Amino acid sequence: MIDEINKSKYLDNSNEIAIIGIGLRFPHSESVLEFWDNLSKGRDLISHLPISGMSYDIDSLSEEEKERLVLRYGYLDNIEYFDPSFFNMNKKQAEQLDPQQRLFLMCAWEAIEDAGYNIDEIKSSTSIYAGASESGYSKITPKALDGMSQFQSEMSTMNKFIATRTSYTLNLKGESMLIDTACSTSLSAVYLASQSLLNGSSDYAIAGASCVQVNQGNGYIYEPNFILSPDGICRPFDANARGTVFGNGVGVVLLKRANDAIKDKDPIYAIIRGMGMNNDGNSKLGFTAPSYEGVSKVITKTHNDFNIDPNTISYIEAHGTGTYLGDPLEVAVYNKLQKNSKQKCAIGSVKSNIGHTDSVAGVAGLIKTALCLKHKRLVPTIHYNEPNPECNFDKGNLFVNTENIRWISKVGPLRASVTSLGIGGTNVYMILEEAPE
Known part of the structure; x- marks a missing residue:
């Protein structure tokens, strides 16, 4: 595949x-x-x-x-x-x-x-x-x-x-x-x-x-x-995480159809290869809580709809609020998604740098990820010292990236995903890829 x-x-x-x-x-x-x-x-x-x-x-x-x-x-x-x-x-x-x-x-x-x-x-x-x-x-x-x-x-x-x-x-x-x-x-x-x-x-x-x-x-x-x-x-994802x-x-961001942008030789930070949006409904502990089922469904459906193998993702920009409930839920979804991957997949959150910017949080993660793709480098998620034991990083291919490193994919072009979860249950998921040379 x-x-x-x-x-x-x-x-x-x-x-x-x-x-x-x-x-x-x-x-x-x-x-x-x-x-x-x-x-x-x-x-x-x-x-x-x-x-x-x-x-x-x-x-x-x-x-x-x-x-x-x-x-x-x-x-x-x-x-x-x-x-x-x-x-x-x-x-x-x-x-x-x-x-x-x-x-x-x-x-x-x-x-x-x-x-x-x-x-x-x-x-x-x-x-x-x-x-x-x-x-x-x-x-x-x-x-x-x-x-x-x-x-x-x-x-x-x-x-x-x-x-x-x-x-x-x-x-x-x-x-x-x-x-x-x-x-x-x-x-x-x-x-x-x-x-x-x-x-x-x-x-x-x-x-x-x-x-x-x-x-x-x-x-x-x-x-x-x-x-x-x-x-x-x-x-985010740390054992001492107690909130944001x-x-x-x-x-x-200014967006354009990829075909047109390539034809017009526009400067391209990244390509959005796939995207999905859904709502949790009431399949969760309460109105403000995230839902494993809801997050898992939007991610799985997006990969299926756009025929993108999840194992080609080598970086995940998570919602990552540093809460003891939300972080393990996200990691559980991604562990399942990445279980057959032949490469390690980095995970991070821009909230470690700038905090939770409320309505802007999703595009902040998108911009960070697009810049990483443009420069072909992964930047550190800061304040991470010891894994949250509830995240079960030892049971999957995920790791929290804490360094500025060259970004390399073993299975094709650089690909990343961005997740944003809203209070009230609206989840958005996007798959990004490096721009064509």
Whole structure:
């Protein structure tokens, strides 16, 4: 089966999508090059927060609460910076606009520019699929005195307008859709944007999400058995993993049908070879819990639908939140998937570097994986020292990669998978492959 799949490489790209442009803002990373440098060097990009930056009174906390206070967050610098004239806005319009939408707009422009296109070349056939988290911006903006001004202010801070606002500002005339599947929002956006391309509704598609909490300085009070880490460090797959830490981020990709991208000689980060999406239903412990059955089904179905042998996957970018329940569930699925593999398969999670960026989490993993494919290197998953005993790494071919190493496949082109799981049960799975030479 492997030989048959490898022989057909690039002979038929009709169901494949090319990632040709990237725009991003992640902690300590304001460009693709900066993000790749940080990942390559295994940097922890979560910031230590000063107590002076907290918006509530530290003296109001009990001594026990003070001991559980965690002052770490995936901080984004310069979220207030925006050039309204560049986007034909006046100062008042820009001030009203939620920073999440400002930054998404900037990243969408940068993704187009990164692909080498002028916005006027693609505006008539470019769709946007986008989502956003709750930023808190509406709570700190001055209240308008009249109804019209209040209406304009509300429209500028509502997440529902993130896609259409971008289409309007950039004069893009394809589909313009808001997506919200909680933590899997951005990878759901990529999935649906890809479908738009494959069915011919658009020729280019912008997909991603924005998560920018305007109050970044509060930290949190640790609660045992909750999803947040006791020390603000996310340790995917590690024995000491006790939860995640949140962070801000914006991630946008520009997509195009692979056949067209190859023909037009576009710069290609990676090819999306296969993709799937489903929901768990109620086959799990509760609404917020992941489901082994649901995750396993979307992965298995994707490989079957696109005729891709799972044993050709040599890297997995997992959801990997560093929770004691979620990590072992994912590893159990992948152990079963990789049981007949002739090569070791690395597994990792970008959340160890930047934390959980909520609606942006999926595209953050996708961008990391696309960059690894482009550079043919695997970057370290940090804060991993000893395997979580519940993950059963000794029963499969998986290993957590902790070094910057050359990426080599023994069975054909480099292939990876990306998984994103959303609270509420929407799972998205994608299979990526290195771009053709």
